Amino acid sequence: MVLNYIWIAFFVVAFILGLIRLVVFGDTGVFPAMMNSTFDMAKTGFEVSLGLTGVMTLWMGLMRVGEQGGIVNLMSRLVDPLFRRLFPEIPKGHPAAGSIMMNIAANMLGLDNAATPLGLKAMTQLQEINPEKDTASNAMIMFLVLNASGLTIIPVSIMVFRAQLGAADPSDIFIPILLATFCSTLAGLISVALIQRINLLNRVVLAYLGTFTLMVSGIIWYFTTIPQARINILSSLSANIILFGVITSFIVLAFLKKVNVYEAFIEGAKDGFSIAVKIIPYLVAILVAVGVFRVSGAMDIIIGGIENLVEAMGLDSEFVKALPTAFMKPLSGSGARGLMVETMKQYGADSFIGRLSCVFQGAADTTFYILAVYFGSVNIRNTRYALTCGLIADLAGAVAAVFIAYLFFA
Numbered sequence: 001m002v003l004n005y006i007w008i009a010f011f012v013v014a015f016i017l018g019l020i021r022l023v024v025f026g027d028t029g030v031f032p033a034m035m036n037s038t039f040d041m042a043k044t045g046f047e048v049s050l051g052l053t054g055v056m057t058l059w060m061g062l063m064r065v066g067e068q069g070g071i072v073n074l075m076s077r078l079v080d081p082l083f084r085r086l087f088p089e090i091p092k093g094h095p096a097a098g099s100i101m102m103n104i105a106a107n108m109l110g111l112d113n114a115a116t117p118l119g120l121k122a123m124t125q126l127q128e129i130n131p132e133k134d135t136a137s138n139a140m141i142m143f144l145v146l147n148a149s150g151l152t153i154i155p156v157s158i159m160v161f162r163a164q165l166g167a168a169d170p171s172d173i174f175i176p177i178l179l180a181t182f183c184s185t186l187a188g189l190i191s192v193a194l195i196q197r198i199n200l201l202n203r204v205v206l207a208y209l210g211t212f213t214l215m216v217s218g219i220i221w222y223f224t225t226i227p228q229a230r231i232n233i234l235s236s237l238s239a240n241i242i243l244f245g246v247i248t249s250f251i252v253l254a255f256l257k258k259v260n261v262y263e264a265f266i267e268g269a270k271d272g273f274s275i276a277v278k279i280i281p282y283l284v285a286i287l288v289a290v291g292v293f294r295v296s297g298a299m300d301i302i303i304g305g306i307e308n309l310v311e312a313m314g315l316d317s318e319f320v321k322a323l324p325t326a327f328m329k330p331l332s333g334s335g336a337r338g339l340m341v342e343t344m345k346q347y348g349a350d351s352f353i354g355r356l357s358c359v360f361q362g363a364a365d366t367t368f369y370i371l372a373v374y375f376g377s378v379n380i381r382n383t384r385y386a387l388t389c390g391l392i393a394d395l396a397g398a399v400a401a402v403f404i405a406y407l408f409f410a
Contacts, residue, residue: 006368006387010289014296021297034292041291045284049276056272059117062250064268065261067095069254074098082208086189086198089129089139096125100143102246107365108151119147119370120275120377127378135382136375142192144374144386148330149188149393150365152181158358161341167349176355176404177362178219184364184397191389275377282376286368290331299327319402321347322356326398329360330367330391337361356405363397 018034021027067073073095083090083097090096099122106115122143130137136144155177162170193200200206226234254261293299303323310317322343329336343357367390375383 007285007289010293013298014292017296017298017301030296034295037291037295038288041287042284045287046280048287049280049283053273053276056117056120056276057269058272060121060272060275061265061267061269062247063099063118063121064271065254065259065264066098066250067268068259068264069250069252069257069261071098071250071253081204085202085205086142086193087139088198089137090126091129094125094129096122096129096139099125103143103147104151107147115147116373117272119143119374120279123374123378124271124275127380130378133378134380136380136384136386138196140375140380141384141386141389142196144371145188145192145389145393146185147374148365148367148370148390149185149397150181150363151185152177152362155358155362158340158362161337162344162349162358165341165344165349167344169350172408173355173358173362176359176401176408179404180359180363180397180401183400184393187396188389188393191392195385195389278379279373279376282372283369286372287332290335290368293331294328294335299324302327318352319356319405322353322360325357326360326363326401329364330394331369333366333369336366352405352409355409356401359401359405360398363401364394367391367394 014034018030021030073093077093079097079101080092083100084092087097087100099118103115103118103122106118123140126137126140126143127133130140155174158173158177159170162173190200192198200209251261254264303320306323307317307320310320325336325339325343328339340357340361344351344354347353349355367387371383371387371390375381375386
C-alpha cells in the first residue's frame, strides 16, 4: 500500500513541477523530457529483465542441483538456530533458509548478479509456505529488509570505478563502507524485530551476531595489514574464488549422491525464465516513476532545500553535495552509480564529496527496486511495512556514512 502511494506521488509531483517550470519559467522542454524519460525507463526495465533472464536461468538451475545434492539443506542446518529465531515462520530444515543465507553471502561479497537470482529463489520458497499469497509474510519482510540493507564486505565495483577515475588509493573507502553498511543492516534488523516482537537479546542470536561482528572485525584488521595496492586485487579474487567454489561444490556433491546433474540443472533453469518474465511489469513501473521524478527537477529541489536548512543551522553543508547519490540509491542502483561517477568527475575521486558519494553507494541497496522485483516475482501486492523498515535501514546507512566520512576524510 505504501509503495502504491509513493508511486502515485512521483507522477503527481513531477506533473506539478513540470507545469511550474512551463508556466513560470517558460521551460518548453520539460514535458517532452519527462515523456522521453518514460519511454527510456520502460525500455531500460525490459532490457534489465531480459539481461537477467540468462543469469536467472543459470542460478535457478544451479540451485536445483544444490537442493538435490544436499548442499542447500546443509546450509539450512548451519543457520537453523539463528533463522528459527529471526524467521520463526520457516519450518525447520526448509530449503528457504539455505537460499536466504546464500543470497546474503553473495551480497556481502558484492556479487550482485549472483545475489538476485538466489534472492528470487528464496522468495519463491517463502511463498510456498505463505498462507496469504497476495500479502507479504513476516519472513518475507525480514528477508527483504536484510537484503535491502545491502550488507557488503567487499565493494569491488566501487573500488574499480574509483581506480578508473584516478583515485590515488581506490580502496580507501573500504572500511568506511563496511562500517556504514553494518549500521544499515543493524537498523533494518532492529526495526523489523521490534514490529515482529523478535527477541534479539536471545543468547543464540547474540552468539551469531557476535561471531559475525568478530569476523567483520577480523577482515577489517587483515586488510589494514596488507599493502593498499593488493586490496582491490585480493578482494575481487577471493570473492570470485568463493563463488566458483560454491558452484563446484554443488555439482560435485550432487554427483556423489548419484543425481543426474544435467537434468536437475535443466529442470531448475526452466523456472528462471518464467520468473524473469514475471518481474517485467513491476520493474518497468518503478523505473518509469523514478525517471520522471528525477527529470522533473524534484531531486534538485530537495537537495537545495536541505543545503539551505543545514547552512541555517550553522553546520558544514559540504556533505549535501553528495546527497543525490544517497537519495537515488533506494530508487535506482544504476542511477545512483551514475550520480556517484558524476560526483567524482566533478569534485575529484579523492575529494571529501567524491569519497562520501562512494560510501553512500555502498551503505545500502536499491530498496524500491528490490521490493518491486522480489515481491513482483511471487505476485505479492500488500507489502505491509517492508518499505518503511527498508527506508529506515537506508536512512541509518546514510546518516552513518556522513559521520564516518567526516571521521575518515574531512
